[in-house]
Amino acid sequence: MTYTAINFKEKLTKFHEHWSPKVIAEMNDYQFKLVKIEGEFVWHHHEGTDEVFLVLEGEMSIEFHDGEVHLSSGEMFVIPKGVPHKPNAKKECHVLLVEPRGVSNTGNTEGELTAENNVWI
Amino acid sequence: MTYTAINFKEKLTKFHEHWSPKVIAEMNDYQFKLVKIEGEFVWHHHEGTDEVFLVLEGEMSIEFHDGEVHLSSGEMFVIPKGVPHKPNAKKECHVLLVEPRGVSNTGNTEGELTAENNVWI
Numbered sequence: 001m002t003y004t005a006i007n008f009k010e011k012l013t014k015f016h017e018h019w020s021p022k023v024i025a026e027m028n029d030y031q032f033k034l035v036k037i038e039g040e041f042v043w044h045h046h047e048g049t050d051e052v053f054l055v056l057e058g059e060m061s062i063e064f065h066d067g068e069v070h071l072s073s074g075e076m077f078v079i080p081k082g083v084p085h086k087p088n089a090k091k092e093c094h095v096l097l098v099e100p101r102g103v104s105n106t107g108n109t110e111g112e113l114t115a116e117n118n119v120w121i
Numbered sequence: 122m123t124y125t126a127i128n129f130k131e132k133l134t135k136f137h138e139h140w141s142p143k144v145i146a147e148m149n150d151y152q153f154k155l156v157k158i159e160g161e162f163v164w165h166h167h168e169g170t171d172e173v174f175l176v177l178e179g180e181m182s183i184e185f186h187d188g189e190v191h192l193s194s195g196e197m198f199v200i201p202k203g204v205p206h207k208p209n210a211k212k213e214c215h216v217l218l219v220e221p222r223g224v225s226n227t228g229n230t231e232g233e234l235t236a237e238n239n240v241w242i
Contacts, residue, residue, distance in 0.1 A: 001188035005196035027171040027199050027219060030151065050148040056195070069124035074177075076127045078148050098148060098219065 008034065008056055011121055012094055020115040021097055021105055033097040034121070035105075041087045044107035051079045051099045058093030062086070129155065129177055132242055133215055141236040142218055142226055154218040155242070156226075162208045165228035172200045172220045179214030183207070 011024050011034055019041060021033035037060060053062065054076040061070050062077065063086040069077050079085050106114045132145050132155055140162060142154035158181060174183065175197040182191045183198065184207040190198050200206050227235045 003185070003188055003190035003198070005190055005192045005198050008195045008197075025173070025197065025199050027173050028202075028221075030219075032173070032197070052146070052148050052153070064124070067122035067124055069126055071126045074129045076129075076146065076153070077124070078127075078146050081149075098151075100149075 006032075008094075008096070012036070012056075014121040018092070019105065019113050020119075022119050022121040024121060026101065029101050030098060031101050031103075031118075033099075035095050035097055036092055037087060037089045037095060038092045039088065042106055042109055042111060042113055043084055043086045044109045045082055045084045046079070046099070046103055046107040047082060049081050049100050049103060051081075051103070052097065053077050053079070053087070054096040054098070056094045056096055058089060058091060060087060060089040060093040060095065063088065127153075129215075129217070133157070133177075135242040139213070140226065140234050141240075143240050143242040145242060147222065150222050151219060152222050152224075152239075154220075156216050156218055157213055158208060158210045158216060159213040160209065163227055163230055163232060163234055164205055164207045165230045166203055166205045167200070167220070167224055167228045168203060170202050170221050170224060172202075172224070173218065174198050174200070174208070175217040175219070177215045177217055179210060179212060181208060181210040181214040181216065184209065 021035040023031050025032040055071045059072045142156040144152045146153040176192045180193045
């Protein structure tokens with residue numbers, strides 16, 4: 001039989017809202033999630049885990065208390081666990097997140113930007 | 122301070138050999154590795170873990186005992202743990218692998234294509 005690859009562009013047509021990660025794959029107890037971002041997110045951290053941002057299209061920045069990192073398409077960054085960060089994007093940016101199953105998008109905080117967890121597309 | 126993103130294209134200039142994964146990042150106890158592949162690999166499986174193939178440039182296939190999957194740039198696939206597979210690429214293809222630290226490229230087999238593990242670039 002022919003198995004089907006997971007195609008990022010095709011998956012990205014399936015949702016439009018910002019800051020609401022959608023799960024596209026699991027590897028062991030880790031999830032790969034697509035998210036569309038635009039504007040400013042909230043300061044937060046993830047108590048127990050690192051988090052990977054991998055930019056598929058567009059540009060974004062991640063602010064830290066002591067600096068920032070700028071990410072373009074074809075670039076990734078690992079946020080160390082416990083480190084407060086605030087993502088932002090001037091224009092819509094498409095990102096692949098990698099993190100353990102169950103991680104909330106707003107980490108230690110909860111507010112209007114907290115997305116439903118474990119939504120598959 | 123300004124932190125530096127990990128740029129795939131820049132990292133890919135740092136090595137040329139095929140079938141020899143290079144580590145570019147760690148997230149918890151998982152590693153992100155770049156590999157350039159061309160031709161046929163060997164049949165193998167990974168006893169204790171799933172494995173992610175994410176194609177950055179080019180095209181590849183992964184053969185299974187009961188079928189195959191074809192992957193192009195912007196596509197990924199999760200090989201379930203224990204499943205025998207044989208990657209191949211007609212022309213050079215650039216792939217991002219995600220798997221736990223310590224996983225050997227030839228899994229349960231060892232041979233001339235077994236690469237040195239944990240080589241960072």
